[in-house]
Amino acid sequence: MALSEQQLAQRGDIGASDCPVIVAGSDEQRNDLWRVKCKLAEPPDLSLDWPVQRGAYMEPFIRQWHERKLGYTFTEVGRVVRHPKFNFLTATLDGYDAARDAVVEIKTTVSLDFALRWYTAQIVVQRDCRDAKSGLLLVSVLGHEPVEIDVEFDQEFIDEVYTRIAAFKICVDTVTPPHPVAPVYPPEKWRSVDLDAENPNWKDEMVEHLTVWASTKAPADQHTDAAASIKLLLPGDVGRLRFRGIQISRNKRGALSIQRKDAA
Numbered sequence: 001m002a003l004s005e006q007q008l009a010q011r012g013d014i015g016a017s018d019c020p021v022i023v024a025g026s027d028e029q030r031n032d033l034w035r036v037k038c039k040l041a042e043p044p045d046l047s048l049d050w051p052v053q054r055g056a057y058m059e060p061f062i063r064q065w066h067e068r069k070l071g072y073t074f075t076e077v078g079r080v081v082r083h084p085k086f087n088f089l090t091a092t093l094d095g096y097d098a099a100r101d102a103v104v105e106i107k108t109t110v111s112l113d114f115a116l117r118w119y120t121a122q123i124v125v126q127r128d129c130r131d132a133k134s135g136l137l138l139v140s141v142l143g144h145e146p147v148e149i150d151v152e153f154d155q156e157f158i159d160e161v162y163t164r165i166a167a168f169k170i171c172v173d174t175v176t177p178p179h180p181v182a183p184v185y186p187p188e189k190w191r192s193v194d195l196d197a198e199n200p201n202w203k204d205e206m207v208e209h210l211t212v213w214a215s216t217k218a219p220a221d222q223h224t225d226a227a228a229s230i231k232l233l234l235p236g237d238v239g240r241l242r243f244r245g246i247q248i249s250r251n252k253r254g255a256l257s258i259q260r261k262d263a264a
Contacts, residue, residue: 013037014169016091016125022168023121023161024183030168037172055108062106062146063095066138074104081129086162088169091122091129094138101133102150108140112147113189115139120186121161123151153186160184231256 014022014037021029035041046052067073074095083089095104103126109115115137123135137149164181171178195203195210234241234248234256241248247261 013088013172014090014165016089016122016129019121019125019161019165020118023164024118024185026183027178027180030178030181034168034171034178038175040175051108055106058108058140059094059106062108062138062140063104066146066148070099072099076130081126083125083129084131086165086169089125089129089165091126093126093130096130096132097136100136102136103127103130103132103134104136104138106138106146108143110142112139112141112149115141116149116151117185117189120151120153120157120189124153124158124161125165151186152188157184157186227258230258 018033018037021033025033032041036043063074063077074097076093076096079093079096081091081093083091091103093103094106096102097104103123105119105123105126107115107119119137123137127133127135135151137151138146139149140146161184164184168178170176193200195207230248236254238248239250242261245261246258248256248258250256
């Protein structure tokens with residue numbers, strides 16, 4: 001939806017719509033967003049961006065179509081809500097389903113899997129800004145009839161979302177470029193990979209490390225078991241023990257460490 005001047009004035013330094021980039025975006029996308037937030041670059045001109053304009057055009061129709069099927073209307077369309085804990089964080093709602101206490105986010109996309117991977121972080125923030133019970137993603141894939149998804153996420157994912165948002169805000173406040181981080185996805189969108197049958201571009205390097213791990217697994221297990229047995233066997237009044245270049249030391253709290261002290 002096109003935001004009014006009043007809505008723009010109510011928005012915080014970071015909006016829920018920024019969160020997909022912050023949480024699941026590439027390093028380049030995150031750096032571009034950081035530059036805009038730091039006023040080092042102008043926001044991109046989306047007036048001729050077909051996917052963005054298509055989504056803005058279709059949003060009212062998608063909402064009205066789904067409301068007719070539900071038999072009731074969504075409320076709070078366009079309302080700007082602020083996060084109860086992070087004052088700099090706001091969300092502009094596409095709608096609120098009072099019957100189910102759920103925020104509603106409307107999207108047009110080419111893939112349902114992409115929508116879930118990309119927008120789940122946004123739903124987390126919208127839900128918490130509105131203090132709602134859940135979040136609904138209303139998605140039209142390739143122009144087809146919209147599909148409603150009750151988006152699921154666990155506490156570990158929620159914590160990671162806010163950790164990344166808080167870190168990004170510090171980068172903006174200090175005008176420090178964000179560090180490279182791997183995208184994070186909700187557990188529901190994790191995938192299985194069989195390297196015996198598939199060939200991702202990272203396969204060769206991964207196979208090399210897996211081969212080393214497999215060849216050293218048994219000795220590593222023996223090493224761990226031996227260390228545990230040594231610590232159990234050592235009498236409590238022994239503070240230091242040496243044997244053929246191996247040294248065991250006990251600290252003041254009684255914890256033991258085992259190290260090699262081979263002569264140079």
